Amino acid sequence: MSTQPAIVVTADDLAPQAVELLQGYELVYAGKTPSEEDIAALCRRHDPVAILVRYGKVGALAMDAAPHLRVISKHGSGTDTIDKVQARARGIEVRAATGANAAAVAEQALALLMACAKSVPQLDARMHAGHWDKATHKSLELGGRTVGVVGLGAIGQRFAKMAKGMEMRVIGFDPYAQNVPDYIEMVDLPALWRSADVISLHCPLTEDNRNLLNAETLARCKRGVIVVNTARGSLIDEAALLAAVRSGQVASAGLDSFAVEPMVQGHPFQRQPGFILSPHVGGTTTDAYVNMGVAAARNLLAVIAGSAAH
CATH class of the missing domain: 3.40.50.720 (NAD(P)-binding Rossmann-like Domain)
Known part of the structure; x- marks a missing residue:
């Protein structure tokens, strides 16, 4: 069992530049097409401090499975796959990589x-x-x-x-x-x-x-x-x-x-x-993949740093 705090990534990969930023954390990958139940199961197992969302939906099921969850960070600009009402009720911040793609x-x-x-x-x-x-x-x-x-x-x-x-x-x-x-x-x-x-x-x-x-x-x-x-x-x-x-x-x-x-x-x-x-690939150029990964990583690190300061 890792002693590093965990971050669940709802995909099977992340840009190396983003991984580098998150080197103080254990990154747990959910795979290419994770269901809400898959994500919740990983949350139960690893109790992450953050979820970095590329694919799949994140709702109350995952949030309740992660008591130390501080932030849900979107790898992109659209946050409609994240239940923001449930997040707000639990004091979990939701951030988007606005403009990165x-x-x-x-x-x-x-x-x-x-x-x-x-x-x-x-x-x-x-x-x-x-x-x-x-x-x-x-x-x-x-x-x-x-x-x-x-x-x-x-x-x-x-x-x-x-x-x-x-x-x-x-x-x-x-x-x-x-x-x-x-x-x-x-x-x-x-x-x-x-x-x-x-x-x-x-x-x-x-x-x-x-x-x-x-x-x-x-x-x-x-x-x-x-x-x-x-x-x-x-x-x-x-x-x-x-x-x-x-x-x-x-x-x-x-x-x-x-x-x-x-x-x-x-x-x-x-x-x-x-x-x-086209299969929802507008935001998945090589450059945008890096930009979104880095922005999502920085967003979640900023929230965690802010939480630690209080």
Whole structure:
């Protein structure tokens, strides 16, 4: 049994730079796809002072199994997989690695937007099958079009800057945004739905915005709108989006996150024209992996140091 205090890592690895920062602790890895029960079992066995969350959910089960738990630190910016109400009730701090993966996720959103507007996957598949569609294909030019950015934190603002660089008109909605650059025109949601040629989601998931894009809001959008989501899958009512793509109300959807992950075989988005999909990898570039690991490690060390000082 190690004499070092334990940290449970809900993954099977962590960037070496983060491991180096945590060298005074025993790191206990939960594996690639840990369940809540797996995480709780490790907490019972090792009584960690911290949980570093990459995958899986952390709720009351794990918290109650770790009486000395001081902090739950997210390897990323979204903390919706952590039960913050239960953490607060137990005096456990929750920290996020805000901004550590902003460049990576914003670039993924741009890649999905470009793939949708220029039909990149479809043309690639046709070319590999021996076709030459020059005479029949028309793609969408983005310069001069309006992109509606929902959520203007580090990721949303970075994406907006790239869209502005392509001479798109940028409108945005975020009631909590601070220091918004002047090239983003702030609007309310009804105006954003009405005006945007492209909608890109960059907000955290809350109970208030679950299914933000649904049958009603999609019907208010321009016909042929492009939808991009690199935030959280449950921001979108997936059945409503499927119907909107099939009807042509949504021209195409570029999605990196889904209501249930990993996506199960037979999901209706699979093999459905109009969907360009990636497996929630927007934040997992080589650089972001290091940045998020280091930020998560520093966040939990700061909380533990603060607890020790009191």
